[in-house]
Amino acid sequence: MDPKEVSAFIIEGDNQGAEEWTKKALEDGMDPVTIINDGLIPGMDVVGEKFQTREFFMPEMLVAARAMKASMALVKPLLTESQSSSNLTAVCGTVQGDLHDIGVNLVGMMLEGAGFEVIHLGPDVTPDRFLEVVEENEAQVLCLSALLTTTIKNMKATIDKAVELEMRDQVKIYVGGAPVTDEFAAEIGADGYSADAGSAVKMIRDQLSSAAGI
Template sequence: MTNLNELYDAIVGGKLEQAKAVTNAAIAEGIAPQTIIDGYMVKGMEEIGARFEAGKAFVPNLLMSARAMKGSLDILKPLLKGDGSSSVGVIVIGTVKGDLHDIGKNLVASMLEGCGFEVINLGVDVSSEKFIDAARESNANIICMSALLTTTMNYMKEVVAAVKASGLQGKVKVMIGGAPLTNDFAKAIGADGYSSNANDAVALARKLLSA
């Protein structure tokens, strides 16, 4: 009998191979993928996120946990096709036009995916047109933008304007993050929210979807 607490421990500890091994064993026993995800994997990501928030875990720990989570998720994804409950919501994420930084953005993407969101990662140097097209194609609930430079953060205003012009306002929420940004900046450009780290981003995304 597979001890799924070992999967929780593997996610929290960032142990990729252990996470994959327990996931495979659980599938072989016929345990429902959604039970594995909701009961153990998401809870593991929430725990490492809480430790990060409390200063008891650091960015490398988050990255390793996200990697372990993704390894397990990749095994489970083929079994989830057609299961409408498998995704909390759809998020399009990218670093804005002119900015090539992606470590923070990728960490946020991994955390969101680890906590049950379907994430479309557009990469770096993403134009407003690309954000809008991807949001339309995927029926996204949220557009998540990142910028690490003061020279590129103002481009976010153009994306917010494009969301309004496209008729997606009200259907798609906009959240932003990145070192030079603030909550006041988010309000000033008309974004729906700002998060300062990956753990906050998950909480904000959930809040925006329940609003």
């Protein structure tokens, strides 16, 4: 089986096709990360390009997202089958005003796979809500996602709020999503940026273990 086949189901917005293909690929022993990186994400990239060139509109993006979620639901249990628990908690969500949550769900799923306890807050989360949940759960990690150039400012608003509440030293804050860059992350005072979920997990683990002196 070729992961490009599931990209086609995503582009067509065929959630049943995506689900059946994923089931079969997993039964055949395909690595879940290969399904995500070589099938689902490239499919979504094409959907984004078609939206930009006005070949696709909102309904097509929505059905593509639904197809991607159908596949991810099958992949998730395999990614999160972690043996080891790290006793670390991460709060993950998309900033206020932004409804894109597929990427941050992936980051959260991969962190669960790495042994983190993850609290998924979903999309459209206010700075106050993020910090309330961090405080309540004594989380060491906060992952902020944004996909819109108009909402990345709410990452800065969340970090500024953490400073205002004198919580900045208690929690590492990471940012990601298509419009985010390393420079932007440094400018707003984040602890790190990463372009994809796999390298995000590596960055977060490396930084936490060096902070703990391990």
